Amino acid sequence: MQTPASIAVVPRDLHFRLEPARDANWLGGDPVATAVFNALSLTFPEGERLFIDAVRKFRSHAQGRLVDDVRAFIAQEAIHSREHAALNSGLDRSHYPIEWIEGCVRKRIGFIRRLGPMRMLGVTIALEHFTAMLAEAFDADPDLWRHTDEELVRLWRWHAMEETEHKAVAYDVFRAATRDWSAARRYLFRTRVMALVSVHFSMNITRYAAALLEADGVGHWKARWQVARFLFVRPGLFRRLGPRYREWFRPGFHPWQHDNRAKLEEWRREFA
Numbered sequence: 246m247q248t249p250a251s252i253a254v255v256p257r258d259l260h261f262r263l264e265p266a267r268d269a270n271w272l273g274g275d276p277v278a279t280a281v282f283n284a285l286s287l288t289f290p291e292g293e294r295l296f297i298d299a300v301r302k303f304r305s306h307a308q309g310r311l312v313d314d315v316r317a318f319i320a321q322e323a324i325h326s327r328e329h330a331a332l333n334s335g336l337d338r339s340h341y342p343i344e345w346i347e348g349c350v351r352k353r354i355g356f357i358r359r360l361g362p363m364r365m366l367g368v369t370i371a372l373e374h375f376t377a378m379l380a381e382a383f384d385a386d387p388d389l390w391r392h393t394d395e396e397l398v399r400l401w402r403w404h405a406m407e408e409t410e411h412k413a414v415a416y417d418v419f420r421a422a423t424r425d426w427s428a429a430r431r432y433l434f435r436t437r438v439m440a441l442v443s444v445h446f447s448m449n450i451t452r453y454a455a456a457l458l459e460a461d462g463v464g465h466w467k468a469r470w471q472v473a474r475f476l477f478v479r480p481g482l483f484r485r486l487g488p489r490y491r492e493w494f495r496p497g498f499h500p501w502q503h504d505n506r507a508k509l510e511e512w513r514r515e516f517a
């Protein structure tokens with residue numbers, strides 16, 4: 246399986262008017278949903294810089310159009326990072342433990358960086374699978390976005406589109422960089438990394454979102470429960486990823502085996 250020839254990765258240097266994110270419950274007036282999306286946004290700038298550096302370290306293995314796709318991937322992630330940093334800087338730092346969350350994210354990413362380039366790339370392909378799944382999940386849940394400022398909806402839709410567009414770039418770089426590994430070694434490596442990343446990613450998003458809710462006066466355990474319910478019960482943002490998530494564990498997995506080019510085209514027309 247290859248990335249379809251019709252998929253060209255195109256950076257779009259967009260700026261968004263992000264002031265409405267200063268509202269305590271900017272996501273549809275829902276404090277739990279807002280906390281979860283703020284928690285995600287707070288992990289993006291450092292996370293996306295890690296993805297860029299991981300892919301950069303192995304870009305010499307890329308050939309043909311993957312060379313151009315890597316360049317475009319780096320540009321896209323750099324722009325995402327910039328816009329999410331702008332959103333994050335507008336959050337009320339005197340009220341929410343933003344600096345604490347940013348410190349935790351920096352510590353975790355620093356730890357991953359110290360594990361070396363190949364593990365950085367492993368974490369990148371696993372998290373890119375998450376962002377590609379989440380991109381579709383956001384879009385499949387219009388209820389979530391009702392009563393949300395249009396510009397903020399546009400920011401998340403633009404990010405979702407580009408995550409879909411470049412969902413296989415880091416993965417293709419990984420395949421090129423591990424060309425001389427056996428299929429079994431590659432499979433064991435990426436499934437082991439995914440198992441670890443899944444546990445830490447869901448635990449951390451829960452922890453960060455709960456800390457944001459606690460700042461609004463929700464009790465410690467109640468905040469955790471509300472976030473866990475949002476992620477795993479109703480609407481079940483993470484739970485709904487189940488079938489797509491499990492595809493990762495199929496030998497011979499490739500991100501474009503799930504062909505959502507039609508959805509991507511729809512998004513592209515919106516942002517043309």
Ligand SMILES: [Fe+2]
Binds near residue numbers: 293321325408
């Ligand atoms: Fe991104």
Ligand SMILES: [Fe+2]
Binds near residue numbers: 373411
């Ligand atoms: Fe990405």
